[in-house]
Amino acid sequence: MRFGLTTWILAALLLGLAVGGYVNLAMAAEEAKAFAAALTIVTDIFLRLIKMIIAPLVLGALISGIGKMGGDVGALSRIGGRAVGWFIATSIGALLIGWASVSAFAPGAGLGLPLPPSTSDSGVSTEAFTFRRFATELVPTSIFDALARNAILQVVVFSLFAGIALARMGERGKLLLEGAQALMDLMLIVTGFVMKVAPAAVFAAVAATIAERGLGVVFTYGKFMGGFYVALLGLIALNVLACGFVIGFPAVARLMREIRDPFVLAFSTASSEAAYPRILAALDRFGIPNRISAFVLPLGYSFNLDGSMMYCVFAVLFIAQAYGIELSLVAQVAMMAMLLVTSKGIAGVPRASLVVIAATLPVFDIPVAGLLLILGVDHFLDMGRSATNVVGNAIASAAVAHWEMEREARAETGAGETSPRPSPAE
Numbered sequence: 001m002r003f004g005l006t007t008w009i010l011a012a013l014l015l016g017l018a019v020g021g022y023v024n025l026a027m028a029a030e031e032a033k034a035f036a037a038a039l040t041i042v043t044d045i046f047l048r049l050i051k052m053i054i055a056p057l058v059l060g061a062l063i064s065g066i067g068k069m070g071g072d073v074g075a076l077s078r079i080g081g082r083a084v085g086w087f088i089a090t091s092i093g094a095l096l097i098g099w100a101s102v103s104a105f106a107p108g109a110g111l112g113l114p115l116p117p118s119t120s121d122s123g124v125s126t127e128a129f130t131f132r133r134f135a136t137e138l139v140p141t142s143i144f145d146a147l148a149r150n151a152i153l154q155v156v157v158f159s160l161f162a163g164i165a166l167a168r169m170g171e172r173g174k175l176l177l178e179g180a181q182a183l184m185d186l187m188l189i190v191t192g193f194v195m196k197v198a199p200a201a202v203f204a205a206v207a208a209t210i211a212e213r214g215l216g217v218v219f220t221y222g223k224f225m226g227g228f229y230v231a232l233l234g235l236i237a238l239n240v241l242a243c244g245f246v247i248g249f250p251a252v253a254r255l256m257r258e259i260r261d262p263f264v265l266a267f268s269t270a271s272s273e274a275a276y277p278r279i280l281a282a283l284d285r286f287g288i289p290n291r292i293s294a295f296v297l298p299l300g301y302s303f304n305l306d307g308s309m310m311y312c313v314f315a316v317l318f319i320a321q322a323y324g325i326e327l328s329l330v331a332q333v334a335m336m337a338m339l340l341v342t343s344k345g346i347a348g349v350p351r352a353s354l355v356v357i358a359a360t361l362p363v364f365d366i367p368v369a370g371l372l373l374i375l376g377v378d379h380f381l382d383m384g385r386s387a388t389n390v391v392g393n394a395i396a397s398a399a400v401a402h403w404e405m406e407r408e409a410r411a412e413t414g415a416g417e418t419s420p421r422p423s424p425a426e
Contacts, residue, residue: 005195009264012203019203020210027211036208043208043269046201049194050274053187055147057277058155058298060183065291066163067177073164075404076295082400083296087304088340090239090392095336097234098310099317105227108321153302156295184290191277202268209379221377228314232384235310236391243395247402252395258282259394267387270379272301275390283394288401296400300393307388308353311381312339315357319370327364335364353385354378 023032066076102108138157140146146154166173166180244252259282262275276297283293313336320327327335338360354371361368374381 005261006264008199009202009268012199013268016203016206020207023211024214032211036212039204039208042204043201046197051150054276055150057187060180061294062159063163063180065294067166068291086396090306093238094235094306094310095313098231098313101231102314102317107224107227108318152298156298232388239392239395243399246399255398258286263387263390266390267383270382270386272386272389292401293397296397300396305389306392307385311353311385312356320366
């Protein structure tokens, strides 16, 4: 019997839990820490291999996709507008579900743990969000610099210009267009090679985390983690329902089957980036045209991290509850409005959720040192929010593709004729 990638990853996850738990119990703290440090080498190498792929994959896929659209700026604006509209709607839904869940469960009340002094250093940057910084960071000073730093949004901006220009070059640009398509195909083949390392990376990531921190931390923060995962399930259900009403529930059920591998990979490695190439391939199998998925998906990775956004509101209110700080309804609404904006501005920053939380806490007179309460379990929560981000971006791509394909079908059959509602899955 030949096992698929999902089976191997799940097996590696369980083995990592067992080995990590044994090491945590059998070894002294320093030995367990050294063991964890040795294992993280494997995870770090895997994540670097993934990052090696993403920027050139986005570049090739987006340039070839836009070039095949003939440089239709109207179509790009329409697809981009629909995608951003979907992102904003799901972001608001994520904030509201997170707010309702943390208010209902109140995991910070009666936590029973010593609170860090308000003067303690959390170790997380609190650099403020500014519109100037956000706007200027959209545009690359050099495409090579953007590729080197994996600045995906900057790669998207360059690819838009390059794809439109290539389409307008006509025959002269055909060779470069074929080169962009070949680059995308090359990166997908490389992805296949890299994915063979995924089970080892998952084992190393889980075993290292459990060996150093132990399973006890999970039980200590059980109410906090349980409440957050319930909220994540609610957010996934909301995404599935919304997409079901757009493309049909049989189609969305098939989509969820197609993204099973990237979902498990993102959960196991606590990295949405690790799943990016697999999501693109899954959307292609589902029937979404590359010109749409190659555009919407990287936008989603910058603007549609709804699992991470939910974590921000959940964590801020958890810390407030732990310190016994009561925020008025007006203050909570203001906080969610702030998170809606700031989380879009620094979504590409490593450990972005913690950075956003650190910048939000002092605005509402909540000690930034409260971040120390959640750092110990952040990895376990990052697993859930990374996997949720994968679902959200795949669903957004499917919904936008359905609307665009439906419009194209109407245009082909004529305004006066009726036609069946097409779906990417058909």
